[in-house]
Amino acid sequence: MVVLKVSLKATMNARIIGNGEDTVILAHGFGGDQSIWEKILPSLTQRYRVLVFDWNFSGACKDSKAYDALKYSSLDVFANDLIDLVDELKLRDAILVGHSMSAMIGCLASIKRPDLFKKLVLVGGSPRYINCEGYEGGFEKSDVEQIFLNIETNFIAWASYFSTLVVDSNDPFSVEKFSKSLGRMRPEVALSVAKTIFCSDFRDCLDKVRVPCTIIQTTNDIVVPISVVQYMEKKIKGDVTVEIVEGDGHFPMLTNENLLLDVFDKVLKSDAY
Template structure:
């Protein structure tokens, strides 16, 4: 869910889905919505594997079977790892604005140069509040100022000492090899214009994932269609889930 607790929780998409399904939403340990700051250990959570283990534990504790996981942004790759570790717990992955790598290389377009990532991390570390405002304005559709403000508030609730290691993990991660181990069906959802994840990433993921995968494009801008284009997202989810 990106750098904050901006998943389907609290959105119209979540409420509509809850009318038809048992829906479980949760916050990662670094989220500003989590009251106990000691739950986030930057050493423990220095890889997506630790987050995947938390997800598996949660699914087991809730006694969920054959779940559909909707993973936005970093949660998409966490979901991929969780399904590799425990494929029997999940029947489908829905990857919303997910990316296995954000930095360009000779044979891969991730969307950012290494120098751009270094600048982003520097801004987070030395002026977190200003960065949060700018990042929200850049990544959420500007035509929806209420959603921009909502995400901005979510980001600013994070503790900077948690935001920095999480951002480093996300932006320096390279999970491209993980994709080849994903065997369950996947739906990759992408917006037409996402400054964080270019459309080429969705195409790359579809080619690499071994399970049956499809791409769905939502005609909107930004990295958060669950906030700014919830009706279009629900239409896609309806086709995928059959409602």
């Protein structure tokens, strides 16, 4: 019996755009899809080969069976998918830009296969979201349980409300864009992924990251407080720098794209990497 290997390039709507010697991989977070990078793509594709894709939980993923809640109960499995996609496309020494959950996915992938990445750019990432003794992750356990309940009971209303919290409310167009992207997720998938994210704890993995990292954080992010950035900077044993982007919200690629591009220019051109 011949088992045909599934093409992740097709399943994940992966495409490579632009020109340049270096390859930049843009990995979106929960509720998003590759369209969240649209404002910065024109600039990046002038100088780099850029890989964009949709995670299988995304509403943009055409294969409704691609996401299996039991299988994807850990970000570690997403890291395996990222590795398999990069291998399938025969990429090496790429620059991974991971937003939110994809920041930790990138860290996990780099631990397994450091040959694939020469730099990690972690935008709004966190190894743990729930507060515990000696650690401020930004959420109490009761907060997270309420999120799960709201997704389960009235997903559409929650998606609209959540979007106003995590995207700068002074930019209603971007709020609406993310709200529509989030709302395209199947409710049961959104609940499963939310549990995978908010119940995760990868603090013990940070000291295993050896690929050079830049952590990018907005000044006021309701999802990831500055305390998490400080914790990550301290725990990552490899080369790590922190860049703070002025602005509110968890999505600087939507609401602070020019400032974010300025940071990218600084980070991606740095001779230190």
